[in-house]
C-alpha cells in the first residue's frame with residue numbers, strides 16, 4: 001500500500017505532486033510528504049501526519065523549483081503514523097519515497113548503526129536512504145549507487161529517489177509493488193497508479209519487477225539492477241484509453257458516489273467488443289484445453305464475492321468451479337483436478353495474496369488467468385492470459401463499479417466456456433444489462449432512501465442474508481456496510497440464519513435481504529418470517545415484492561424493475577452500495593478513505 005509519485009520536467013512540481021497524491025490517497029492516508037528542490041538548489045522536505053489535505057496546507061503557495069521532485073502517501077507498516085515516520089526519508093544528499101517492506105531491515109539497521117549511522121525514524125525505509133548515501137559517497141555516481149545499495153536489500157519496494165547533486169534526475173525502481181511511468185512532452189512522471197498523472201499524459205510504461213529507470217525530463221532509460229547504465233534502453237510506451245474525467249469527482253460529493261453511478265458505463269465498456277453472438281470473449285480462443293475440466297477462482301475482498309457469483313454462473317452452465325480466498329489457498333495443498341484453470345480476480349491486479357496464489361498454481365503447472373481492471377498490472381503480466389475489465393480507474397477505497405464489471409465479465413466467461421455463444425436468454429439479458437442498470441440508476445431518488453438510512457443507521461446490528469446469487473450479494477452488502485459505516489455487519493446464506501445467527505435477532509436488529517433469485521424466494525421468505533417472529537426488522541430488495549405482504553414477511557422494501565437474474569444482480573448490488581454510502585455519509589464518515597483500509601493491499 002502507500003502511494004509514491006515522482007516528476008522530472010519543466011513545471012513547478014509541488015502543485016502537480018499534491019494533486020497526484022490526492023488521487024493516490026486511496027492507497028493510504030496515515031501521513032504524506034514531498035521532497036523538491038528550492039531556488040537555492042538544495043532539497044527541501046515537507047511532511048505531515050494525516051491526510052494529504054494537511055500536507056496541502058503546509059505546502060500552501062510553494063511551487064518548488066522545476067526539475068525532479070517526489071511525493072508519498074503512507075499506510076503505516078513499520079512505525080506509527082507520525083511526522084518522523086512520514087516519507088520522504090533523507091540521508092545527506094539522498095531523499096527517497098518507498099512503497100513496500102524491507103525484510104532484512106533489522107540486520108541492515110544494526111549494521112548501519114554499528115558503523116555510526118544515526119536513525120531519525122522507526123521505518124524500514126530509512127535504511128535505504130542511508131545505504132544509498134553510503135554507496136554514493138563511495139562512487140559519486142547516483143544510478144550506480146542505487147543499484148549497489150539495493151543488491152544488499154531483501155524485500156519488496158517501489159522507490160522514487162532524488163540526489164542533491166543532480167536536480168533534474170529522478171531514479172525509480174520496482175521490485176514487487178506497482179510502478180508506472182507516464183511519458184509526456186519533455187517531462188516524465190512515475191507513480192503507483194495511473195490516475196496520479198492521467199491529466200498530463202496517457203502514454204504509459206509499467207516497470208517490470210527488477211527494473212530501474214533514470215529519468216531526466218522527457219528522457220528515460222531503463223535497465224536492471226545488475227546491468228550497467230550504458231546498456232539501459234528507452235522504454236516503449238503504450239497509450240491507455242482511460243478518460244481523465246474518471247479521476248475527478250465532478251459534481252459528486254465523493255468518488256464512491258460517482259463510481260456507483262458509473263457502474264452502467266463500466267458494464268458497457270467491459271462487454272463492448274466481446275459480446276458479438278457467435279464470438280464471445282474472443283481473447284479465450286487460443287487457450288487449451290478448451291473448455292477446461294474445472295475452474296478454481298482465487299481472490300480477496302470484493303473480488304472474492306464477484307468470484308462467488310462467477311461460480312453460480314459457471315455451475316448454471318455445467319462448468320465445475322470452486323472459489324478460494326487467496327490468502328488461504330496459497331498455504332494449502334494444491335489438490336485441484338489436472339487441467340483446471342486457476343483464475344485470479346483482482347481489481348488492482350496488485351493484491352499480494354492473489355498474486356501469490358496464482359504463482360503457486362503456475363509453478364504446479366496449472367494454466368493461470370487473471371481478471372484485472374488495471375492495464376499493465378502485475379496480474380496482467382504474471383498470468384498466462386489476463387482479461388481486463390474496463391471499469392476505468394476506481395478511486396473510492398470501497399469497490400463499486402469494478403465489482404459490477406467483474407461480475408459481467410464472469411457472466412460472459414460462463415457463456416463463452418459453455419459454448420452458449422449464440423442467442424440464449426442469458427446472453428440477451430447480459431446484453432441489455434448496461435442499459436437496464438443505467439435506467440435504474442437514473443431513477444434513484446435520494447429521498448426514497450432517507451427512511452432506510454435512518455433505520456440502518458440506528459439499528460443495533462445489521463445482518464445481510466440471501467440464498468443462491470443473493471448470498472454473495474449479501475456478503476458484499478455486509479462488507480460495504482462495515483467498510484464505510486464502521487458498524488458491525490455480516491452476510492449469511494439465508495438458510496444458515498437458523499443455525500446460529502438468529503440468536504442475535506431481537507428488536508433493533510435489521511436484516512437486509514437481496515431477493516434477486518426468484519427460484520429460491522419462497523425458501524428465503526420462510527427464513528425472513530423466522531426473523532420477524534423474533535422482533536427483527538426486514539428490508540427486502542427485489543422485484544415483484546407484493547405490497548400486501550408488508551408486515552407479513554418484510555417491513556420495508558426497495559423495488560427493483562421486473563427482469564431476469566442476470567440484470568437483477570447488478571441493480572441489487574447498486575442498491576446495497578448506495579445504501580451503505582448514504583449511511584456512511586449520514587454518520588459523517590470519510591467515505592472515500594475509510595479508516596484502516598487501503599484499496600490495494602500489496603503486503604501479505
Ligand code: G6P
Pocket residue numbers: 300301302303345346347348349350351354397398399597598599600601
Ligand atoms: C482491499 C480492499 C478491498 C478489496 C480487496 C481486494 O482489502 O480494501 O476493497 O476488495 O483489497 O482488492 P483487489 O484489488 O485484489 O480486487
